[in-house]
Amino acid sequence: MPLLELQQINTFYGPVQVHFDLSLVVEQGQIVCLLGGNASGKSTTMKIILGLLKPHNGSVHFDGQEITGLPTPQLVRRGIGSVPESRRLFPAMTVRENLLMGAFSRTDRANVQNDYDHVLQLFPKLRERLEQRAGTLSGGEQQMVAMARALMGRPRLLCMDEPTMGLSPLYVDRVLELIQTINRQGVTVFMVEQNANLALQIAHYGYVLQTGSIALHGPARELLRNPQIRDAYLGGV
Ligand SMILES: Nc1ncnc2c1ncn2[C@@H]1O[C@H](COP(=O)(O)OP(=O)(O)OP(=O)(O)O)[C@@H](O)[C@H]1O
Ligand SMILES: [Mg+2]
Known part of the structure; x- marks a missing residue:
């Protein structure tokens, strides 16, 4: 059974249809990337999975159970974590407070401290920044906080929209390495990435979205x- 399954999703913004019978699966333990041109519906797919938008019809299953349209906090409790496109940190709060917010829905408080220690091992740079306000961090550092905060919710599935967007090449490599490390530690990853070449180098499986349905x-x-992918997304190299 796949960990996540979208079946025949149709999504509209008002009268405008974005998804046309979109179907995809994410197998447990894998890194799966969703590629596609601008405005093809990638971020909208994330919104559907995270319960931020309801499809007109079609279904989303997580771990065998239908979750279509459930509110985001319920999805977090079931094990779906996210790093949204704009990272959406709490800018006036410290790094420490942002990380702890990631555990807001958990009742196993005893384990939260362990996970806090664990994410600081994964992201040692954040240790030096714990008391700094998140809004004053660099883009790369904010991406680290967003990933660490998502891990504080102990997700089984981590959804990431454009995790490398706007980062310097050094941070791009670092973030991709971290995604692989997180995945090896047992977290399934579903990511949207503009940089198809890099995404496919760390992913197990890929989908190409074209005007709202899977082309390939x-x-x-x-x-x-x-060759189709190379021409369209890898600069023909
Ligand atoms: N809230 C909204 N209201 C109306 N239309 C929207 C809304 N959000 C997105 N759209 C439209 O839906 C289409 C798909 O948008 P989406 O953000 O899913 O694309 P994307 O593949 O993530 O693009 P990008 O690569 O630029 O991030 C676009 O044409 C966009 O203008
Ligand atoms: Mg997008």
Whole structure:
């Protein structure tokens, strides 16, 4: 059974249809990336999974249970974590406070301290920034906080929209490495990425969204070799 399954999703913003029978699956333990051009509906797919938007019809299943349209806090409790596109930190709060907000829905308080220690091991740079207000961090540092905060919710599935957007090359590499590390520690990852080449290098499987439905999908290694993908998304190299 896949960890996440979208079946025949149709989504509208008012009269404008964005998804046309969109279907995809995310297998447990994998890194799956969703590629696609601007305005193809990638972020809208994230909103559907995270319960921020209801599809007109179609279904979302997580771990075998239908979750279509459930409110986001319920999805967090079930194990879906997210790093939203704009990172959406609480800018006036410190890094420490932002991290602890990631555990807001948890009742297993005893484990929260362990997870806090664990994320600081994963993101040692944040240790030096714990008392700094999040809004004053660099873009790369804010991305680290957003990832660490999502992990504080102990997600089984981590959803990330454009995790490398706006980051310097050094941070891009660092973030991709961290995604792999997090995945090896047992977290399934579903990510939207503009940088198809980099995303496919760390992903197990990829989907290509074109005007709201899946045009192409396959193991990441095959997509990297696929001439259609190379022309459209990898700069033809
Ligand atoms: N809140 C909204 N109201 C109306 N239309 C919207 C809204 N959000 C997105 N859209 C439209 O839906 C389409 C898909 O948008 P979406 O943000 O999902 O694309 P995307 O693939 O993430 O694009 P990008 O690569 O630019 O991030 C776009 O045409 C966009 O203008
Ligand atoms: Mg987007």
